[in-house]
Amino acid sequence: MSGVRLGFRLSRGVLGTISPPIPTAYQWAALYSPTAAQPLLDMSQGVPGTPPPKVLQTALGDAASxxxxxxxxxxxxxxxxxxxxxxxxxxxxxxxxxxxxxxxxxxxxxxxxxxxxxxxxxxxxxxxxxxxxxxxxxxxxxxxxxxxxxxxxxxxxxxxxxxxxxxxxxxxxxxxxxxxxxxxxxxxxxxxxxxxxxxxxxxxxxxxxxxxxxxxxxxxxxxxxxxxxxxxxxxxxxxxxxxxxxxxxxxxxxxxxxxxxxxxxxxxxxxxxxxxxxxxxxxxxxxxxLPTLRPFIRETAVAIQARHELFRRVLPSRWKIGAQGGYFAFVRHPFRGITSLEVSKRLAVELGVVTLPSAFFCEEEREGSGDTAVWDKTRWIRFSVANVDDEKVKKICARLEEAESVFEWDVDT
CATH class of the missing domain: 3.40.640.10 (Type I PLP-dependent aspartate aminotransferase-like (Major domain))
Known part of the structure; x- marks a missing residue:
């Protein structure tokens, strides 16, 4: 479809809005060649890692028909x-x-x-x-x-x-x-x-x-x-x-x-x-x-908290957690002078770990903005701990440690 042009003007609002970031992460993931031993591991989009209770599945099917x-x-x-x-x-x-x-x-x-x-x-x-x-x-x-x-x-x-x-x-x-x-x-x-x-x-x-x-x-x-x-x-x-x-x-x-x-x-x-x-x-x-599903929600919350604790324990020491809770952990990567965008892309394409870089969650600094309270936006990555199980958390953290050597970038000491 190259060369095709619209015969009308698009709205300034839509032209000024960023493209949805999630598809970019999945484009990177599509470039990875998974194997049985090295499957794709997805910690990008916040997606529940378990289905709803069977009673809700059945009720939903009945209601839909x-x-x-x-x-x-x-x-x-x-x-x-x-x-x-x-x-x-x-x-x-x-x-x-x-x-x-x-x-x-x-x-x-x-x-x-x-x-x-x-x-x-x-x-x-x-x-x-x-x-x-x-x-x-x-x-x-x-x-x-x-x-x-x-x-x-x-x-x-x-x-x-x-x-x-x-x-x-x-x-x-x-x-x-x-x-x-x-x-x-x-x-x-x-x-x-x-x-x-x-x-x-x-x-x-x-x-x-x-x-x-x-x-x-x-x-x-x-x-x-x-x-x-x-x-x-x-x-x-x-x-x-x-x-x-x-x-x-x-x-x-x-x-x-x-x-x-x-x-x-x-x-x-x-x-x-x-x-x-x-x-x-x-x-x-x-x-x-609704009143009967509170125990299921509580069990899910307890499991996700335990997975946060596991992620914190097995995360390589050079990767630093800034905050975590709910579905997410926000982690500072160890590669000096390298943007989170570059790190997330290589993690997906080369090691099969799909994450979202901090570049997706902030705007570039405006020149002369005068804001002195600015954090280093180039070093942070979001991990969703909810959509993987404990074994996948361990495998992901092992691949993060592997990245420190195979990427051949300078790392924090």
Missing amino acids: SPASFGYCPADGEPLMRKALADEMKVIYGSDADVTPEDIALTTGCNMAFIATIMSLADAGDEIILPVPWYFNHQMDLTLLGVTPVPLQTLPEDGFMPSVERCRALITPRTKAIALVTPNNPTGATYSPSLIASFVNLAAENNIALVIDETYRDFILTGAPHSLFSGAWRSNFIHLFSFSKSYCLPGHRLGAIAASPLLLKQIRTVLDCLQICPPRPFQLALTPL
Whole structure:
């Protein structure tokens, strides 16, 4: 198709948005020649490593073939599913959590939840503050809409935790929201309840929204992610959730927004245009099972935490973990003067280890930006520990150690 040209102009938003990074990693992987002894080992995309419980698989099959699932449901989801999720949130955030079905809208995945929220909050030319490294789809969504992503630098020495004071200095009259992800994608850093409370206070002081993507909340084993739902949360807090990871069904695309009904009224308008309605079979299958699946989610979380601990133990000593949690570990590679992009590509092509470089999660420094709080963005790689088993973790770390010699690059001593 070379030489073919379009007879019309494309939108500036789409032309200014980066291409999805995941396909690039899989293009590298396709260049690797796997063998039985040296199979391809994938720690790139955050994908559940196990299927959902059999009872959910069966219920989903039944729901998908039921005539009840063929028609539309409301744009914000099945009423019974929204009630079931509100009840589940009282289990996760505490029995005093003030969440009702009227506070919830269901979406076709959490990315849909984010873009529908931003479309309801911001206009082209407005600003949203995102911690860096950022989840690339959030940055892509903003750019596509003509909304400016304002980088809030996080630092390795802080465990990649965002600074409230540094964020305060970024707020301008154009700022519409601060958007966080915790446990974080890509770093895995898990923000404490007190840090989250400080951010919601900052948002309230400045009459802006705090949007928190809590896709990985069920992999926190130290207690409730935060206590915001126990207070007067509706004025400034917007919660986003994905069912993909907790329930091991990313292909069925179901997410959620918890926010003030005043905001959800506007979000429903956006959702009616974007999705008409979220997928019905998964909602119908999951609604009666939701209270019974908490033990499965807990077992999965415990297993992933154990895999994090294993990864930390067997990782070669020159590879340094900056943060880990949820699905991810953010690791500093040992090769001096070599970018993470080069390292990730060679790991995939030559050693069959698929990862994502930090270049996918940040923008290049703007000349004269004046930001002195910048971390070394060329030395970090994201590893997803959730989509491999323990034996694969060991094999991957052995290949990382092998890379130190076969790549023939200078390494840290």
